[in-house]
Amino acid sequence: MTSNRHISWIVAEKFFILSVLVAVLFAILSDEIAQTLKLDQSQLGLLSGVFFITYAVGQLGFGIALSLISPRFILAGTAALSAVGTILFAVSDSFGAAIMARALMGIGLSSTFVGVIYLVGANYSGNFAFMSSLSQSLANLSAAAIAILSALIPFLVDFRMPFLIMGILFLINAVLLFLFLGKSSAGNSASSPKANLGAALKTSVTNPQFWAALVYYSGLFGSLLAFADLWNIQFQMNFFKHSIETSSVMNAMIPVGVTIGGLLAGAWAERSGFVLPARCFGILTVLFFIVMLFIPLPEFAAGAMMFLMGFGFSGSILGLTPIQKNLPATAVPLATSLVVTSAFIFGGVIQPLIGGAIGAPHRASILINLLQGDTPDFGAYQRGILWLLFSVVIATAASFFFKEKTNKDSF
Template sequence: MTTHIHARMRRLRWTSYTLVVLGYMLAFFHRMAPAAIAGDLQQSFQASGAALGALAAAYFYTYTVMQIPIGVMADTMGVRKIVAIGALVAGLGSLLFGLADTLAAASMGRVLVGLGVSAMFISLMKLNSVWFHDRHFGTVGGMSILLGNLGSVLAAAPLVWAVTHTSWRNVFVAVGLFSLLLGVLVWFLVHSHPGEAGLPTMRELEGKEAHPRHHGHWYDGLLKVMKNRATWPGFWPNLGIGGSLFAFAGLWAIPYLRDVHGMERAVAANHTTLLLFSFAVGAMLSGMLSDRLGKRMPVILGGIALYVLCWLPIVFAWHLPPGLSYPLFAMMGLSASGFTLTWASVKEVNPPALSGMATSVINTGSFLGAAVLQPLVGWAMDQGWDGKLLAGARVYSEQNYQIGLGIMLAFAVVGLFGALAIRETHCRYTTVSGHK
């Protein structure tokens, strides 16, 4: 009987995990895709830098607003329903974006995409917390980010390749159809937690008591998370580190490399592919290292500090040969992954039953940061733009980028200082008896 339970547990766990991870990959793809097609979007909609930033940021505004509601729904409704509905909404948004003939319609498509995929990350973290052992959360979380980031890798060089063979519109229509199919599969095959399939919890399999449930209204749980002072320090590295990384890789990196360093779009896309792939690998390595050390803070602070330093050659436009520019982007991605451990840290300073809400509260920082930075950087560069155009797209000077990207560096520094106040949890729940 025990062997049968374990076999069924593994089958349902990995089926649920795989489908939700695919949704998370879609979230990363849509998040980063505007960078690879920035020039195409400017040509299609005759958009300024600020307008292009606003189009890309429409995803992030919606994503930011939805994080806490998604956290509440993950803890109450369950992962299956919100991921299935999210995939369907994102699919419709991608179809609208690909077929849009005006900037307003494209922006509405981005809003729907952001609304749909906003369900994916929090749901995946919630799924991890109930389908895997507590002691493996950092490692599994890192693996999840690694897999999810494959979506952002697809949104760089592979997307550039696809656009040269078809069009950006056809790509997003195809992605929309895939998203609709995924929503149907999630509805029928995903289980929100083992109990939904009549199975014991992971702790009960080890002869331990299950984590206590939250008793009371969801609103009380959310207030408990938000009143917990240990919750909030993780918001700042999400805002400064996550926000600057997503804004740069998701929109401004390729135009910067083209305008300042004279790179072809394919070469610039290779740099962002390496940046995002390194971030993905770094997230997994950070989780594994943290779980091995039994500490969160050394990995968080070490990574964030190195990430801030990586911004200096970019902001000051050091003209590095490819032998150094590729390692710089790789190091930037690896080091940025340190902030991803804040999701494990905030989970561990709040009750297990409220893990979805806790993660969602600080995760708003990443998308608020990107939502503010993408149009803000474009607006700042528009102020000094000399009117130069290339194939209908604006070309900015080195000085323009120093001003715009300098704002991103400032956000990263804020993230570093904010991280200093995060509580060390030693990779255990500090709110559960016997885990202190």
């Protein structure tokens, strides 16, 4: 039984890692994708945004379904759907086909995070914190590794071959999930959550800590998705004229920062409570964006800033703690799914908005005139950064409504 649970976690973790790698590949190859499919900046942002919105909606549905249906069927089925979407994207020759493919990929991959966390909770309840942290860390480090290696792998100059390979890997993973995940769901023996869904929803939405957590997590993690999974590489290439190889390596510093910062944030929160760390990480992220808004950084300093940005963004994980601390246990799963889903929806919505801001004709504005750099290109970059800065400012403000613990029974 012990070996079975390890194998189950390994194949589910592989699915999760592959989903992160697909997002990183899209960011790395976004310029080539835009050129091949003849997309403008708004269309490129929409292509990425559709993925995150469908991912978010699917994540909520699968998060609820995992306690009703065997993870074997959910994860194997969505892995197969991911293969279809990824292969379709690899052979797409129009914006419409690419949009359809990205939507299928978003739905298929939406089970990965909730799936691996569900299995960790079911099979490693005594070591949940360590195993969930390990699962996240492996995905972040894999993302950093593929970004760094992309500078050395010639076939990454064409987006079709890497996505075709990923589609084949998803298909193999679907078979492994079906063979090794087992036939029963650990959650099926529990009382049906369907009967308590309405009560859990009411408990969540009437608790102020739920809304504070939603705004904080969505603002920070959603901005991380928009920045690291698309626009940072575009910014580095289009506005600072770095090569795709240099831009990819710089972007790889973000998941490294997230990994290290997340471990430190968790340790700090465990020792002194989560409220102060959440506020400090949010404030740091705001300060880092202000620096990026005003100062065109040289290459080495920009790479260091990417690490610091990831470090600041890592505080987003603390946004889930108010739910654990302040909501009844019966409401925690649904509330967590809603908060995580909102972050992906926000990340999907803000991506095309950033694309529209940097691609729109320059308009006279007191604020933009004040921020305008030496070239119009830098001014366009600043307009994109402003969307992210506003998001993390609002997220940080939400952390000042956090409470360490309230009376759960009062909501």
